Amino acid sequence: MNSNYFYTNIVLSSKNNVFLEEVQAIAESIKQQVYVLSGPLIDGKYQYNDDSLMIVLSSKRKIAFVTTHKVDDDFKDLCEDIIEDIGSVSDKYGYKEKIGRPRKWKDRLTGIYSVKNINDVKMWFCKDIAINDADNFRTLDLLVSLFIGSINDVKNITTDEPDNLLDKVKHKIQLFDGQQTRFIYEELEAEGKIITIQGLSGTGKTELLMHKLKDLYVKNENAIFGFTCFNKILSRKLKERIPEFFNFMKVEQQIDWNRLLCVSAWGNYGNEYSGIYRYICNF
Incomplete structure (x- = not known):
């Protein structure tokens, strides 16, 4: 799964390989960054003992917590824990002043799903988890940047969508692409x-x-x-x-x-x- 538009650190299994392959194909077809993670990359302490968990991240899409099992109370509690952890990371890097506490964005920008209930992955990705309100786009991108460790200087970032080209350049939210993410977080197969x-x-x-x-x-x-x-x-x-x-x-x-x-x-x-x-x- 070596792609500029797709990054995952999920271990492939018979339960998730079809879903992951379809998400990668979608990312490459629409040429948009998509990350599927087992937890936030920014700090190794955020590890969750649930092999069924996949966190799907992409611009203009909800942060999707996906399980290969059915959605039960334990999985919902796990998702709450992850949201709470991201809230802590947000506070650590000064993002909270821009995006607010998790209760401000959780219901609007996150969702919980089971692979068992996703019959058409492309329809789910392009329609079901799509965000149509432009006011949420930059808040979502800032949250994605926290998950992947692409920390932006919040002094130069606004959550309001810039209305001219100069401000779009000045206030651009930087996100690592797939190759950059692999370079930073994965073991480099480059001995010699x-x-x-x-x-x-x-x-x-x-x-x-x-x-x-x-x-x-x-x-x-x-x-x-x-x-x-x-x-x-x-x-x-x-x-x-x-x-x-x-x-x-x-x-x-x-x-x-x-x-x-x-x-x-x-x-x-x-x-x-x-x-x-x-x-x-x-x-």
Whole structure:
């Protein structure tokens, strides 16, 4: 399921594979980002012990909590827990001031469904969970950004739909596409290989690397990371930017610069942490 328009971290099974394949086909046919998640990606602590759960996220569609079983009270309680957790994340990143508490948007922007009751997936996706009120579009996109960890600076974001092109650019809500989400959150099958990120100046290449670095640094407490570049001036600028980004993303771990080497390539003899080659030679 490798697609720019579709991302899922759901483990395929006989109960969900048809649904997931149809949702991916829809995403690619309408060329719109669709995510099907087992829980919010933004923090590893949000794990739910329910293999039947699928959270379907896409612009202008309700946040759909889908189960491969029947909808019972336990599943409804689980959905309430997830909504409560997203409310906490919203508060953490300052979104609550823009979108309000969950009781403000829960009934309008979420729904609970069972695969057993979805006879036509395309009709369900395009009609049943579609949101027609434009006043809800940007609130929904902000909620999706919380689920996938594509955090926007709320100082520059409004929930009102911009009415001119300049404001649409200034207040655009950034969402990762399928490939970017895979790059950040999945294990990279690239041992012995080089992964290349290409893009014009200002397209967010460094931002993407920062997200990947943050995810790896938080998840691997004993690992050492090298974040290097071709000259000392750029490495100093990046070293200044990392704490700013970690603070923006509310990372609670203290940065240990002997574990996170943001340095130029060569370094010098007197300091083993002054360059990537210097550290490797010492090691």
